[in-house]
Amino acid sequence: MPKYIYAPHTFVKDGIFYFIRRIPVDVRKHYTATKISHSLKTRLPQVAASRAMRTASQLDEYWYQLKCQDVQLPGQHLLKTSSIVVSRHGHTTDVKTTTLNxxxxxxxxxxxxxxxxxxxxxxxxxxxxxxxxxxxxxxxxxxxxxxxxxxxxxxxxxxxxxxxxxxxxxxxxxxxxxxxxxxxxxxxxxxxxSVYFDRSAKVQVRSPVQAHDIKIVQAACHKMDDDVRWLVALVADSGMRIAEAAGLSCEDIQVDDDGNISVQIIPHPWRRLKTSQSERTIPLVGSSAWAAKRILASQGQGSFAFPRYNKTDVTNANSASAAANKWLRAYLPEGTSMHGFRHSMRDRLRAVECPADIVDQIGGWGTVGVGQSYGSGYPVAVLRKYMDKISYNI
CATH class of the missing domain: 1.10.150 (DNA polymerase; domain 1)
Structure with a gap:
């Protein structure tokens, strides 16, 4: 009788020996299955036993290395870098231990x-x-x-x-x-x-709205006199971002004892500001002052200035921008949009020789320089002096 040869970690199917072994629990997280199984491509027990033992030995060595990777080395928290030195087969190599993807x-x-x-x-x-x-x-x-x-x-x-x-x-x-x-x-x-690319490629330059076009738009806003036109008129003579205007509360619009109107741009739970410099007070003149009066007369205090864009928890500035720009196509040259009023504001203030730091304060732009972070900025009365100079009579 021939001697029986035991082939560990194997089973026979259709006369062919297959290797099978369960993956240990402590390294199973590295696998997508719970066991390893594959054909040993032999019908001979002695060959199957040899191949199975060799495969099992390779797996034992590999699993040992996986387990070592998951072990916190003594004093590892004191290392200056995330690499450790390991000796393998007599050679010293650097092994990265970063596990942050x-x-x-x-x-x-x-x-x-x-x-x-x-x-x-x-x-x-x-x-x-x-x-x-x-x-x-x-x-x-x-x-x-x-x-x-x-x-x-x-x-x-x-x-x-x-x-x-x-x-x-x-x-x-x-x-x-x-x-x-x-x-x-x-x-x-x-x-x-430091990745090189052409930063100017396909960049569309946002053109400022020219003075004669601003006057035409403002006249049309006065004629139509509804909430979308109030939004356009408010932005046209203030330089506000459209999201800032669309998310206003009526309480943000202030009228002093002399009848002067200003608006506070402050963060709200439904509309946050783009930067810390965006929080500011803007004196309203021209079409912006007209729009603010119409808003207060229509909505009253304690409500949104533009309810249609504040029906949810977040101001729908995209909807406001789409509605305004769609209407403006009939009045502005191609390539000019609602945001062009903000560019125009800077040019208009330059034209009346407004100091750059006052321009930045009105528009909510960041001002370069450590000294600019000191103090509370210019009083509203000073800002109004320059805003009055750029107001158009409609």
């Missing part, structure tokens, strides 16, 4: 910097870093290279994005990765920091 970075970034920010901020971080995951993979950050950054750039260019859009996406990616690495104490060289 791109999606982890987004989570850390939003968890810290996203507090109190609107949905736009959160969507931008998630969407822009999502491009990295889509085109490069959800890699650990120490695996990201300049080749990945260039690959993302090429993909965005292929999508037909303008240079300004690519700049915003890469800027967000840089910020998210740098912030998360800093929070986790990881020494990280960001490959998205």
């Amino acid at each position: 791109v999606s982890d970075c987004v989570e850390i970034y939003l968890g810290q910097k996203g507090v109190g920010k609107g949905d736009t901020f959160k969507r931008a971080a998630t969407r822009n870093c999502g491009y990295v995951i889509k085109y490069c993979g959800n890699l650990y950050i120490d695996q990201l290279t300049k080749a990945h950054a260039n690959k993302l750039r090429d993909a965005l260019v292929a999508k037909g994005m303008a240079g300004s859009s690519i700049a915003r996406i890469l800027g967000t990616v840089r910020s998210v990765l740098n912030f998360a690495a800093s929070e986790e104490g990881i020494d990280f060289r960001n490959p998205f920091g």
Whole structure:
């Protein structure tokens, strides 16, 4: 009788030996299954036994390495970098221990910097870093290279994005990765920091609205006299962003004892501001003052200035912009939009020799210089002096 040969970790199907082994629980998180099974491609027990033992030995060695990766080394928290030195087969090599991938970075970034920010901020971080995951993979950050950054750039260019859009996406990616690495104490060289591309490609220059066109629009607003026209007129002579105007409360509109009207641009739960410099008070003149009076007469205190754009928890600035720009097509040259009034405001103030820091305060633009952060800015009376100079008589 021939001697029976035992082949461990095997089973026989149709006379062919197969290897089978369950994956240990402590390394199962690295797999998509609970066991490993494959054909040993032999009908001979002795060959199957040899191949099965060799496969089992290879798995034991690999699983040991996986387990070691999950073990916290003594004193690891004292290392200056995220790399450790391991000796293998007599050779010393550097092994990265960073376990922070791109999606982890987004989570850390939003968890810290996203507090109190609107949905736009959160969507931008998630969407822009999502491009990295889509085109490069959800890699650990120490695996990201300049080749990945260039690959993302090429993909965005292929999508037909303008240079300004690519700049915003890469800027967000840089910020998210740098912030998360800093929070986790990881020494990280960001490959998205110096990516070359044509920043002017496909960029549409927003043209300012010219004086004669502003007067035509203002006259049309007075004639039609409804809430959409009040919105246009309010922006035309104040330089407000359309989201700032659409999200106003009637209580933000102030009338002093002399009958002068001004508007406070402050953050609201339903409409946040773009920057900290955006919080300001603007004296209203010309069509803006007319629109504010019509709003107060129609809506009264204690309500939204534009209820139709504030039916939910968040001001629908996109709807306001779409409605205003659709109407303006009949009055403005091609390439000019609602935002052009904001560009015009800066030019109009320059024309009356308004100091640059007053221009910045009226428009809510950031002013360069440490000294500009001191004090409370110019009083409203000073701002009004220059705003009166640019008012058009309709």
